[in-house]
Amino acid sequence: MTISLAARMYGVLMYALVEVSAELAEQLVAIETGGEDAVHQARTRVRRLRSILAVFRKAFDEEEQRRMRARLKRLGHRLGDVRDLDVRARDLEGLLSEQTDPAVADAVEAMAARARAQYGRALDDLLRHVRSRGHRELLADLQSFAAAPPLSEDGSAHPHRVARKGLRKAARRVLRVEGERLEERHSARKAARRLRYAAEAVADDLGGDAVRLAEAAEELQDALGDHRDLVLLGRHLREHVDVDGLPAPVRGGVEALAEDCERRAAEKLAGLDEKLGAVEAAAEF
Secondary structure, eight states: OOOOOOHHHHHHHHHHHHHHHHHHHHHHHHHHTTTTTTHHHHHHHHHHHHHHHTTGGGOHHHHHHHHHHHHHHHHHHHHHHHHHHHHHHHHHHHHHTTTTOOOHHHHHHHHHHHHHHHHHHHHHHHHHTSHHHHHHHHHHHHHHHHSSBOOHHHHHHHHOOOOOHHHEEEEEEEOOOOOOOOOHHHHHHHOOOHHHHHHTTTHHHHHHHHHHHHHHHHHHHHHHHHHHHHHHHHHHHHHHHHHHHHHHHHHHHHHHHHHHHHHHHHHTTTTHHHHHHHHHTTTTO
């Protein structure tokens, strides 16, 4: 029996939701058991689910997908608070390996220790949340949503067309973001990440078109993400020069580290126009 285009596309979307939802549940359990990188992996799954629901929202009942996206967003914020502090502590600790001035190393180590302590407190808060009744209800509702998605009329009849339109619109959103301010580039990064995850979710059906779009979006996402991390690390160093009241020689050493972060951040933007052009070209299908 020949499987219709609509049925196949519906199957791809449903499989993506079921698979990523199951992976999210696994990673949330891993957080409770101290699994390595579990917070990051859970956050990534939340982002994948939100991207699928956002980019292909015309395939789902409007109210149902909006409600699920909002609930996932709240979980994502909790995971993000923990992950961002972990990254901050890790990046500060990474600066120590190349620091030869003992006084500067001590200052950076103190910053890293504070970030690590903040991370520990945030992780404790997250653990309390994932053991709560409200969290268990979210997972149960998410599993039900994934197993039997509440499709719209277009989602039932024309999911393939909805998917292509959704990806093109998501690509245009990436290209519309303008400006050189950090938050403007962060918006472009988030749009590229959403596009990437959505394209990857339907690659089994759309094939090379979706794969090329996902790869182009990932290149842009990575460049903008690395740039942001380094800029924020440099800002953190500069802020704590004043907060910690460091003596002049140590202050100069920490500021030099901040300048190096800013230099490396600028390097990450090399070829940015070409990466944007690649997204635009890949969206022409």
